[in-house]
Amino acid sequence: MNTSSYKQKNSILYSIGAILFFILFTTCKKESTTAIGDANVVFKVNNTSVTTEEYDLFLQDQKALTYNYFFKKYKAKNSPTFWTTTIEGETPINYIKTKTNTQLTSIKVVQDYASNIDLVPQFNFETFITDWKAENNRRKIKKNAGEVIFGPIETSKKEYYDYLQSNLEIRLKDKLNTTRFKPSKEQLEALYRSFKNTHFTYNDTIRVAYLNFPYNTSTERKERLKQAQSIYGKLNKQKPHLALDSYKKNEFYHTKEFYDAVKLYGEENPEKDLKAYASNLKFGVLQFIDTKLETNSSVYILTLLAPHVQATRPFDSVRKDLSYMYKAQKYKQLMDSLSNNVSIIFNKPVYENITITR
Amino acid sequence: MLKKSVIVAMLLILAACSKSDTDEPQTIEAPASLSATVISETEVDLSWNHNQSNTTGYKLERKKGSGSYSQIALIDVPLSTFNNVGLIANQEYTYRIRAYNSQDNSAYSNEVSIVTTLGNQSGAKTYYLDSVDGDDSNLGTNEASAWQSISKVNALTFSAGDKILFKSGSVWNGQLLLKGSGTNAMPIIVDKYGTGNKPIFNGGGTTANDGTTVRLKNGAYWEINNLEITNTDGSDIQQGPIWGLRVIVDNGAEINHIYIRDCYVHDVNGDVAGKDTGGIYVTADGASPAFYNDLKIENNRVSNVGGLGIATQSPHASMNASSRTPFLNVRIAGNSVGPTGRNNMIVRVSDDAIVEHNRLINSSVFDKGHSIFNFNTINCTMQYNEAYGNVGPQGVIDRGGFDADYNCKDTTIQYNYSHDNNWGFAIMKKGINDNVTIRYNISENDKIAVYFYGFEFETGMTRANVYNNVHYVEAGLDVKVFRDRTPFNTNFYNNIFHFEGSNAGAWGKEPNNCLFENNAYYNISPRGAGAISGDPLFVAPNTGGQDIDWNNYPNVLTGYKLQAGSPCINAGKVVADNGNRDFWGNTLYNGNPDIGAHEF
Numbered sequence: 029m030n031t032s033s034y035k036q037k038n039s040i041l042y043s044i045g046a047i048l049f050f051i052l053f054t055t056c057k058k059e060s061t062t063a064i065g066d067a068n069v070v071f072k073v074n075n076t077s078v079t080t081e082e083y084d085l086f087l088q089d090q091k092a093l094t095y096n097y098f099f100k101k102y103k104a105k106n107s108p109t110f111w112t113t114t115i116e117g118e119t120p121i122n123y124i125k126t127k128t129n130t131q132l133t134s135i136k137v138v139q140d141y142a143s144n145i146d147l148v149p150q151f152n153f154e155t156f157i158t159d160w161k162a163e164n165n166r167r168k169i170k171k172n173a174g175e176v177i178f179g180p181i182e183t184s185k186k187e188y189y190d191y192l193q194s195n196l197e198i199r200l201k202d203k204l205n206t207t208r209f210k211p212s213k214e215q216l217e218a219l220y221r222s223f224k225n226t227h228f229t230y231n232d233t234i235r236v237a238y239l240n241f242p243y244n245t246s247t248e249r250k251e252r253l254k255q256a257q258s259i260y261g262k263l264n265k266q267k268p269h270l271a272l273d274s275y276k277k278n279e280f281y282h283t284k285e286f287y288d289a290v291k292l293y294g295e296e297n298p299e300k301d302l303k304a305y306a307s308n309l310k311f312g313v314l315q316f317i318d319t320k321l322e323t324n325s326s327v328y329i330l331t332l333l334a335p336h337v338q339a340t341r342p343f344d345s346v347r348k349d350l351s352y353m354y355k356a357q358k359y360k361q362l363m364d365s366l367s368n369n370v371s372i373i374f375n376k377p378v379y380e381n382i383t384i385t386r
Numbered sequence: 387m388l389k390k391s392v393i394v395a396m397l398l399i400l401a402a403c404s405k406s407d408t409d410e411p412q413t414i415e416a417p418a419s420l421s422a423t424v425i426s427e428t429e430v431d432l433s434w435n436h437n438q439s440n441t442t443g444y445k446l447e448r449k450k451g452s453g454s455y456s457q458i459a460l461i462d463v464p465l466s467t468f469n470n471v472g473l474i475a476n477q478e479y480t481y482r483i484r485a486y487n488s489q490d491n492s493a494y495s496n497e498v499s500i501v502t503t504l505g506n507q508s509g510a511k512t513y514y515l516d517s518v519d520g521d522d523s524n525l526g527t528n529e530a531s532a533w534q535s536i537s538k539v540n541a542l543t544f545s546a547g548d549k550i551l552f553k554s555g556s557v558w559n560g561q562l563l564l565k566g567s568g569t570n571a572m573p574i575i576v577d578k579y580g581t582g583n584k585p586i587f588n589g590g591g592t593t594a595n596d597g598t599t600v601r602l603k604n605g606a607y608w609e610i611n612n613l614e615i616t617n618t619d620g621s622d623i624q625q626g627p628i629w630g631l632r633v634i635v636d637n638g639a640e641i642n643h644i645y646i647r648d649c650y651v652h653d654v655n656g657d658v659a660g661k662d663t664g665g666i667y668v669t670a671d672g673a674s675p676a677f678y679n680d681l682k683i684e685n686n687r688v689s690n691v692g693g694l695g696i697a698t699q700s701p702h703a704s705m706n707a708s709s710r711t712p713f714l715n716v717r718i719a720g721n722s723v724g725p726t727g728r729n730n731m732i733v734r735v736s737d738d739a740i741v742e743h744n745r746l747i748n749s750s751v752f753d754k755g756h757s758i759f760n761f762n763t764i765n766c767t768m769q770y771n772e773a774y775g776n777v778g779p780q781g782v783i784d785r786g787g788f789d790a791d792y793n794c795k796d797t798t799i800q801y802n803y804s805h806d807n808n809w810g811f812a813i814m815k816k817g818i819n820d821n822v823t824i825r826y827n828i829s830e831n832d833k834i835a836v837y838f839y840g841f842e843f844e845t846g847m848t849r850a851n852v853y854n855n856v857h858y859v860e861a862g863l864d865v866k867v868f869r870d871r872t873p874f875n876t877n878f879y880n881n882i883f884h885f886e887g888s889n890a891g892a893w894g895k896e897p898n899n900c901l902f903e904n905n906a907y908y909n910i911s912p913r914g915a916g917a918i919s920g921d922p923l924f925v926a927p928n929t930g931g932q933d934i935d936w937n938n939y940p941n942v943l944t945g946y947k948l949q950a951g952s953p954c955i956n957a958g959k960v961v962a963d964n965g966n967r968d969f970w971g972n973t974l975y976n977g978n979p980d981i982g983a984h985e986f
Contacts, residue, residue: 088583092557092616093653096588099559100620106517106557176971178803178943179745179772180685180720187687187722187745194747198775198806202831206862244701246636246671293840294792294815295729295784296761320627320662323671323701348834348864349779386518386555386582 059372070382071129071374073136080378082153085186087128087384094124111384121384129372135193137366142200160188201359209358216350220343223353228346233337234286236306237272238330241280246322253318256327260316268314268331283333298326311335414440414485416493417466422481422500426571428474430500433467434483442487446470447494449480473502475509510547510572514579515539517556529579536562536587546607547572552585554578559588562600568607573643577611584614584650591619591628591655598632598667602644608633609645616653627662630654630691638674645682655692659727659753664694668713670735675702675711681736685720692752695723695730703735705762705793705818712737712764724748729755730773737764746773750785754778756813759789765796777808777833785809786838787829792847795820801969803943805830805930810869811857813838814876817846824852825961826969826983828946830930831860835869835894836883842871853879853961854968856946856983858927861887866894867910873897878905878914880958882922882982885909904959906981916959918981923952943969947984954981 070083098104102115111121139151160183167177183191211219220228239259241252263271275281284302286292292300305317309332317328343350417436424430432446443462447455448470461468473479480499485492513526513533520526520534533539536558539550544566552558568574578585589599599617602608615630630651635641651665665688670676677700688695696718703712716739723730724747731746733739741758749757757773760766773787787804790797792815804811804827811829814822814837829836836857841847859865867883872895883905885891891910902914912919926945947970948954958979966974969983980986 091583092586092588092614093618093620095557095559095586096590096616096618096653097620099588100590105559108518174971176770176801176967176969177743178770178801180722180743182685182720183722183745184687190689191722191745191747194775195806202806202860245673247673291842293784293842295732295755295759295789296791296793320660322627322662323669323699324704352779 079153090127209355211354228341231336232339235333237283239280241327413490414492417495420495422498430470438463441485512549516553549575551579554580554582557586564602573607586614589617591625593626598629600631603634606641607643614650622656630665633668635676636672643680647684649686651688658692665691666696670700677711678713680715683718688723692727695726697732700735727752731758733760735762739766741768742770744771748775754783756789759791767798769801772803774805789813790822791815792819798823802827807832810835815840819847822850827855829857836867839871850876855881858884866892868894877901880981882906923949955986
């Protein structure tokens with residue numbers, strides 16, 4: 029499977045997931061507003077409290093994007109009244125709170141679930157702060173003593189929070205993958221049938237003719253782009269094969285055969301990228317490829333010399349991929365379900381009094 | 387009696403007359419070749435030549451502008467230099483010097499005149515910007531009269547010692563385009579002032595001016611600190627080849643002293659994975675070779691960016707080129723990078739680069755790519771970094787922690803912590819790839835494989851050395867040491883391969899031209915001479931990044947130290963040029979070498 033198809037398929041999956049999550053989140057979750065009676069709590073997610081300090085940590089992180097949103101949409105600039113000025117029904121303070129609520133809710137759902145299955149103790153922000161300070165202190169002491177520290181010597185509060193949360197999610201997935209998400213062969217076979225054509229059908233042989241306009245510097249790139257565009261404009265798009273034939277004696281002209289069995293490695297291997305472009309190409313199409321890389325790349329005009337010879341990977345060879353897909357699906361379903369049934373109680377006096385100064 | 391008195395008086399008069407006629411006796415040679423070097427706006431270095439015979443010292447005189455000379459110092463022999471400090475910037479001074487002894491002064495030396503440099507008092511300025519309370523009609527040179535718009539900054543070419551300070555909590559929507567150069571003594575500083583959040587620069591998804599929110603072009607001696615930077619139109623789609631912060635040189639120059647520190651770059655582009663977009667990008671370009679010398683990218687946070695986290699690039703340092711102009715003195719350290727659409731970090735075109743203490747998180751969310759790799763480098767060292775969470779659909783793709791990529795020489799990967807990556811701990815690529823060393827790292831629960839080789843049929847990598855690493859795999863994971871790629875041309879010494887649980891570990895592909903000596907194996911078939919089989923007796927394995935204990939955050943990774951009685955103690959093979967210390971900084975060796983990352 030090539031890079032682009034992976035990306036495209038992932039994007040589709042992510043998009044569908046995001047839409048489903050949004051629908052579930054906005055239609056099914058139970059939200060209520062009341063006075064919790066604790067001036068230090070902004071809201072509760074399944075009885076897990078979000079304190080004012082924790083809330084502020086995430087609120088501050090949304091500021092830049094909130095400014096960006098209101099500037100892009102309404103040309104609103106930073107001013108003393110920015111946060112409370114309503115424009116066409118939208119107010120920055122409400123916008124940023126909604127973003128913060130969504131982010132914190134998804135975090136609390138994970139923390140809450142992880143503690144419910146005894147993976148970690150119940151999260152407590154005060155304890156977290158103590159830990160954070162201790163960890164920075166520990167690292168500082170170790171550095172001063174000339175001992176080894178991996179990662180940054182000092183981390184901000186938000187960095188540390190994200191660090192622990194990202195590791196918690198890894199650990200939760202590992203736990204679920206080894207205890208709950210254990211697919212049977214039948215389940216994997218069903219998944220295989222569903223994704224056989226989209227994910228596991230590949231081009232066994234790719235035969236491509238192409239004009240290659242390599243460049244090193246951005247100035248060269250502009251020249252090559254211009255040159256390639258000029259040539260591309262004159263080529264007969266209806267008969268691409270014949271069109272490129274007229275350049276056979278030109279130094280730009282090349283042909284190549286790629287085989288699935290011959291893997292191309294290296295993160296910066298231009299042949300690997302060319303294979304990916306050719307793999308996505310349909311027979312009879314003349315394609316102009318600008319890699320958009322400023323330096324050290326190429327502009328291509330390419331067409332297939334023959335239709336792709338396709339094959340399908342057998343079930344056994346993609347079993348690990350299927351297992352990964354199954355587990356990823358199951359994890360997402362679980363999180364969607366938890367979010368769907370989440371109970372959110374806002375501490376009205378505290379929540380409504382949250383203000384932002386510049 | 388009178389006659390005698392008259393004679394004495396006459397002799398005294400004659401003696402006196404004789405002395406005044408000669409003015410000063412020329413018994414000491416005059417100093418020569420007095421020269422002056424301006425050090426700064428307040429400091430001048432002087433030197434002169436003199437044989438110093440019959441000399442007690444020197445009397446140095448100075449005059450300011452067209453004023454009169456006055457003596458400013460008595461200097462003892464054998465000195466023949468003087469550092470004159472406390473001067474006024476941009477002022478002409480003239481110096482002369484003469485030698486003296488207990489009886490005489492010499493003649494004066496030549497005169498030498500200099501003008502001190504422009505300094506903070508006369509040239510360098512500090513500019514203040516406040517997006518709320520500033521006003522573009524202000525002078526902009528103090529907090530009370532700050533400018534408001536970054537267009538004021540974009541219009542200026544800055545000079546040595548200038549500072550551009552942005553008010554904390556301010557926000558600018560647009561591009562910050564920096565120009566000018568500082569000096570070694572007086573770099574140009576960009577920073578925040580006041581308390582609160584870092585000043586925000588939102589590019590809004592701009593593709594103009596090299597597609598970046600903050601740009602420094604063809605400027606040397608800059609320090610950019612404490613900015614929060616985004617560049618997105620708010621959508622999740624591809625927005626073009628855009629970046630958060632770029633430094634560019636395309637004028638064939640050697641660019642010295644570029645420091646990017648404590649910046650927070652996030653939300654650049656959409657959910658994309660190209661290498662043409664990302665967070666921080668430092669590049670050379672242009673027909674004539676240009677490069678950086680003394681590049682520091684430190685303590686930044688880069689998160690939620692499409693494409694790359696931090697990267698460097700140049701067309702002038704290919705390993706295949708007849709002459710290379712690589713970046714020099716590069717240090718990328720203390721950064722927290724990720725999630726990123728593609729690689730967290732790519733270190734290209736740099737010689738002797740140090741990449742350390744970085745935290746590499748959830749790399750390659752929207753495609754494949756290793757957390758970090760190098761390309762077109764010589765002597766690149768990756769150390770003390772943590773890389774984790776590089777996950778995605780499986781298969782034969784690049785998705786590991788640390789990659790010693792091809793077109794490189796002398797790559798060292800040491801003292802790193804890799805865990806929970808989807809495609810293994812370390813990767814070695816095809817030639818050109820000379821002298822790869824991977825040592826004293828800890829890999830915990832990296833999945834699929836431990837080592838990958840970036841070739842199956844193309845080789846060309848010279849002999850690699852992999853020693854004293856710990857590879858721990860918890861129960862339930864299906865990991866092969868070499869899954870899909872044939873290991874090639876590598877020495878494996880003193881490593882621990884530890885597979886926990888009832889599922890025995892597996893080797894995968896059969897090694898080709900590899901040497902296994904003095905490795906320890908737990909739950910996997912041993913191979914090579916000096917093999918140790920059985921429990922290595924770690925202190926507490928599997929307690930690294932996996933242990934999220936809110937109440938008692940552990941002293942992570944000490945779990946991979948050896949307990950007393952471990953069969954790995956003193957069971958290793960001596961490795962020359964071993965870096966001289968273990969993962970925890972203990973000096974090597976204590977007795978015979980131990981196996982694993984700990985020297986007990």
